[in-house]
Every structure is written in C-alpha cells, then in structure tokens.
Amino acid sequence: MDLRHLRYFIAVAEELSFTRAASRLGLGQPPLSQQIQQLEREVGAPLFDRLPRGVALTAAGQRMLRDAKEILARSEQAVLNARRAAWGELGLLRIGFTPSASFNPFVTASIRDYRQAYPDVRVELMEATTAQLLEGFQTHRLDVAFIRPASGETGQLPCRLLLREEMLVALPAGHPLAGRRSIPLTALKGESFILYPRRNGRALYDAIVEACEAAGFSPRVAQEAPQMASTVTLIASGIGISLVPASMGQLLAEGVTYRPLRGPAPRADLSLVHQTDTAQEVTSAFTRLVLERARRAGPST
Structure with a gap:
C-alpha cells in the first residue's frame, strides 16, 4: 500500500462517485x-458498495x-518537519556562556x-x-x-x-578611590585584588595582570573568587578590589562602587564559538543571527 492509493481512496470516499473523483484527481x-x-x-x-448511481462506504x-x-x-507533517529541521526551525540547541558573559546585554538579547x-x-x-x-x-x-x-584556546573550533x-574598577563603597569619577590603573598599585581564577578564565585573568604590569606594578592577589558574581560579594565585604567587564556593573550590590578606568586599560573580549563536526542547521541559524546582530551593532569598541 502506498500513499497514492490512500489519496485515490479518499477522493472516491468524499465524492461518493468514481466519475467525480476521477475528474478531481485528473x-x-x-x-x-x-x-x-x-x-x-x-x-x-x-471498501465501497457499488450502487446504480455512485457508491457508498462499507463499514470497512x-x-x-x-x-x-x-x-x-501525518505523512505531510513528517515532510514539513523534515524541511523545517533542514531550515533550522526544529530541533535542540545547547547554548553555553561564561558567568561574566551572562551579564552582557548582547548575550541575553541574542x-x-x-x-x-x-x-x-x-x-x-549552560x-x-x-x-x-x-x-x-x-x-x-x-x-x-x-x-x-585566550589566544589559541579554542583549538580548531571557529x-x-x-x-x-x-572594564570597570569595582571597589568597596567606602574606599578612598570611590569618590573619583574615573581611576587610572597606576592608582591601584598596592591594592588587594580579588580575581577570577586563571584556570577558569585565562584570557580575562591575563588581560588584568598584563595591564597592571604595563602600568608599572604586579597586582597583589589577596583572594580568588570561584564565580564572577561572588567577586562582587567579596568586594562588598571589604576584602579588596577588582577589575570586571563593564556589563558586570548591572550587578548592583550594596557596598560596591563601579568606576571607569582612565587611560590605557584592558578589554574583555567576547567571542562566539560553535561546533563544527556535529553542527546542525539550528547551530548555523543561531550563529547567523548572532553575527548579524554584532554586525548591526557596529565595530567592536
């Protein structure tokens, strides 16, 4: 039995006439x-009782x-679903992001x-x-x-x-530098730093250390924070200061002040990485949307 037989049968059953069904089907x-x-x-x-004029359906x-x-x-829906899957309109998409990226409006909007x-x-x-x-x-x-x-960290992944x-300086609200409108990196010499562990985010850690060294000092790391958000909690408790991506400034915590850096300062690069060897059309569709959104947003700052 094939679908053609079923289509022919339905036409006859709906028309209750072989003549009209044949005309309908061509x-x-x-x-x-x-x-x-x-x-x-x-x-x-x-399937039909043949009558003098037309037909009637049997119980079968x-x-x-x-x-x-x-x-x-269901067969038509199966074809449509297959096409929609090929177009990236159906399926499962697993999106990851780092703790600091989750605060960036670009990520949430994408x-x-x-x-x-x-x-x-x-x-x-994830x-x-x-x-x-x-x-x-x-x-x-x-x-x-x-x-x-960090450079080369993604291997063969695009x-x-x-x-x-x-990046912003995040410091306790009562800190002497909190009253300034902006802070140069050189003013942070001798401060106790709270940093996200290098093993968790090598690029961000290295960018901070390298920027401080370019300003003439090595940051004194007093505490490592297991999560980016917990950095802010530790700052509020007065343990030290930190440099955080500007989007972290949305994390308003009592006792924490954010100030922009003045002069040469590190940047927190945000990139999109995607699978290749098992990539599906849903991945390609998401990648296209994100890259187009980045293009419309203009050049990176």
Missing part, C-alpha cells in the same frame, strides 16, 4: 477503479477513511531574539567556566557558546570576536 475512471480494486484486494474486504471503508486521512496528515525567531527549537542553557565550556564541545554537550577565550568590552 485521472481516467477505469484506471481509478483499478487502483481502488487493488487497494480492496490488499485490505481483503470491499468508513474505518479506512478515518485512518487514511490521519496517515496522510538568545531572546533567537527564541522569538525560532519558537519551536528547544533551547538548553553556564560554566571557559575551560568547562570548551570541554563541553569536545564531549558534544554544547553546540555554541559565548566565551572569553571563534568569532563579537565585541571588546570595557
């Missing part, structure tokens, strides 16, 4: 009658009509825009360190990620720079 009546007879032989029961035909319509509808454009794609989000996200690509648990990688984010 067939001759004899070939249509032969196809229906072949279907009845395959079923092993008559009535049951066959319900099932045939359902089968055709995910929101994608979900609005592709509402039938199931999205899974927040983790850069090292953990890169491991997620190796174990095929991730399709795409917003990260801040890595596209999205933006270069300014």
